[in-house]
Amino acid sequence: MSELFINKNKSGLTRNLIEALFPMFEEASAGAIAVDRDSQITWINTSYSHLLGLDDAAKVIGKPVRQVIPHTRMPEVVQTGKPLLLDIMEHNQQQLVVTRLPYYDEAGAIVGAVAFVLYDDLQPLTPLVSKYRRLHQDLAAARKALAKKARGTRYSLGDFVGGSPEALEVKRKARLAAGRDMPVLLLGETGTGKEVLAQAIHAVSARAEKPFVGVNLAAVPENLLEAEFFGVAPGAYTGADRRTRDGKFQLANGGTLFLDEVGDMPLPLQAKLLRALQEGEIEPLGSNKVVSVDVRLIAATSRNLEAMIADGSFRSDLYYRLNVLEVSIPPLRERLGDLGVLCEALLGEICEGQDLRGEITDAGVAALANYDWPGNIRELRNVLERALTMSEDGDLLDADAIFKVLPKGGQRPVAQTPARAVRPLARIVADAEAQAIEEALVACRGNRTKAARLLGISRSVLYEKLAKMS
Secondary structure: OOHHHHHOOOOOOOHHHHHHHHHHHHHHOOEEEEEEOOOEEEEEOHHHHHHHOOOOHHHHOOOEHHHHOOOOOHHHHHHHOOOEEEEEEEEOOEEEEEEEEEEEOOOOOEEEEEEEEEEOOOHHHHHHHHHHHHHHHHHHHHHHHHHHHHHOOOOOHHHOOOOOHHHHHHHHHHHHHHOOOOOEEEEOOOOOOHHHHHHHHHHOOOOOOOOEEEEEHHHOOHHHHHHHHHOEOOOOOOOOOOOOEOOHHHHOOOOEEEEEOHHHOOHHHHHHHHHHHHHOEEOOEOOOOOEEOOOEEEEEEOOOHHHHHHOOOOOHHHHHHHOOEEEEOOOHHHOHHHHHHHHHHHHHHHHOOOOOOOEEOHHHHHHHOOEOOOOHHHHHHHHHHHHHHHOOOOOEEOHHHHHHHOOHHHEOOOOOOOOOOOOOHHHHHHHHHHHHHHHHHHHOOOOHHHHHHHHOOOHHHHHHHHHHHO
């Protein structure tokens, strides 16, 4: 132990503490240094001198520590009295793991600080640092997921994929709905993405930080619907919980309540829902107490509510209450132009976390366009998953891979054409060839090389035929 350090710090640490502490740290460290209350160097051991490239350690005694180690945080420790544990410091393009500790006199005043270099080579720590970073990333992702779960939403407007005029019109209306705190009615076939759109509207609305609570009316038994909506008072019926059970209205208070398949709601509940919406209050089952609620309602259905009003199975007054802003979501067969981007997005989701590339050729997309899609986007995802599972060409889906899994009963109907006079065979063949070439170019988005490959002819032959057609 250097007598220089001890002599210069008679008012600091006692000799016994120095002798007990320093050998321990010195042995476990790659270097050690101490400064006084003015951040001037009072002691430095041989290991640290060599690490810093100093010829003579005695020459730096009494100098400000930052003259010798420009990036040190020793002055910060002296000024604040707070230790800096496991800090990383760079010196001469070398990274050092350093621990810095303040020390005090008998009166409790800071009289200096001491630092120990724990590691002068971070290479052995690389696996540990990598693991820490992975855990930190996982923690951040988990926190983000929990935050989303707390709000009840997983989707944003970006998750409603499509660039066709029909899809863009849906997004325009969704943004309009998000900016206005009014009931919204989403109309569309099963599998078109009604819940995605409902969550997206909530996620960009003024209620985004409040709960989003969804309930599928078709999935809840009729005798439980009232309790599901309005909650249950303690002991409301035999076997009921002795505690209050909140309903969907209470859970969604301040946020958005999403009613999926609202057309399946029985008439008695329709009347109670209408009252809750008009009065802004509910009465839990088995209770005489009225509870005020503030929810924004988004309803969705695949049924024709106007026809249901006509046959008396849906209340007209509730329909007008729900249908303040209507958003019609077109079926997939009416926006086939979005097939390409939908496949890209769905394959990305399917292959996430798997060792799969998940790509589809233009011919594969053209094969998908040959189907009517009664199950819409939900069915498209199912077809792509099965195609990837059964594909013999790795994870690249071509037309053959698609046709193998495409249901046979949903081919798009061929338009009926009126009877025509018999034409010369050469003319019929030429017209058919021209149509085939045109369809191939459309399927390949104008890429003639791909179109020729799709038609099974050389590019030069394709150019010749195009010249004759012009």
